[in-house]
Amino acid sequence: MNTELLWSTIKQLWQGFGYTFGIFGFTLLFSLPLGLLVARGRMSKNIIVSSLVRIYISIMRGTPLMLQLLLVYFGPYYLFKVSTGNINIGPFNYRFIATVIGFSLNYAAYFAEIFRGGIQSMPVGQYEAAQVLGFSRMQTYFKIILPQVVKRVLPSVTNEVITLVKDTSLAQVLAVTEMFTVAKELASSQVSVMPFIAAGVFYYIANAIVEISMNRFEKKMSYYS
């Protein structure tokens, strides 16, 4: 095997990895808080709110993410004749923005269900103790409930995060030049599977890092049970 070719492959994949990491980072940044909000909506006493949120979650989980990405990307134009070609936020074009929006909406639904499970698993005694001690609802939520929920949901969140690393490859459908798109192009121009294997190693290392960090975080939270 040609080491020069391998080296240039790795360099190009690494450039694509920038987008991969961007999709990953922005998706987490938006979908985690959004997921918490969606979870609250899902548990709302207002039946209209909770039903709408339930439908949202069901659609997000029940249809392919790839299809959702296409809808977010083409929807504005085909549905509302809004041209998206010249939408840019900083260095990001609409392809990338649509990808992040699609991923965030999708992952928020999954995170919401995880958070809901965590919140509902909290013993009612925690709320009651907080109430008689005079904590406000906000204080109860942010000081007492949420920190414990974080610990409870950590293993499931780790699963989702690992899936997200791999799912970023779906952005190829919008021709975002993330790592997988780059790997595909290189593979066909080199007529070789080597770029795929190299990309696989990248994904694997990324997830190893995710796993190690999440394990550390879990350990850090294990000061109580």
Add this chain to the structure above:
Amino acid sequence: MAVLEMNGIHKSFADLHVLKGITLHVEEGEVVAIIGSSGGGKSTLLRCATTLETIDEGSIRIGGIDLDYKNKKTLAQIRDKFGLVFQNFNLFPHFSVRRNITEALISVHKMSRDEANSICDSLLNKMGLADKGNAYPCNLSGGQQQRVSIARALATNPEILFFDEPTSALDPELTAGVLNVIRDLAKDKMTMVIVTHEMNFARDVADRIVFIDHGIIVEQGPASEVINNPRNERTKAFLSGMRN
């Protein structure tokens, strides 16, 4: 002056009429033990008194403040007047012992950390847990956890303390430590309402025994009367059941 006044309390859960007109007044410094068979409504009564349940009928007054569920301000005031000790402690597991005790002082009562810590230290001392401030609840025995929860309830200096079966989640050998702490509080003239199945303890510590059955107070009076010489047939049946 009565610290606690509950008048004509009625409470139902759907079709189940649990409290059927209970009137209970507790004077300052008085220790009242509530006894009665399972399902009689003892816990429900405490939960109504501590705003964890709303009542259907009647009135509640604690430390001179009338309970009004619609008035947030008096609701907060009334919650300052009492402390509640749960059967299963309900400590905050992610907080150290110290933070369990001080958090409400700091974030609800806006006390300085130093002030809160010194209250915490003296309470831990009193509970025989002086060296446990930095421990987490999961590393304490059940008896120690319950004493922490008593300290937490006492931290805000309440006028009355409610206990719902404070020792029934504990292994028998751990109950003594908790009961002794409550005895000490009684000596200090802490006003307390204690739901308990420990008849000997109730007899020792309580100025008055209240026997509740099927949602009404069937009999009440000094331990010497209610426990030693019950007049009501239901009280007699309950007590003879307890002895066997």
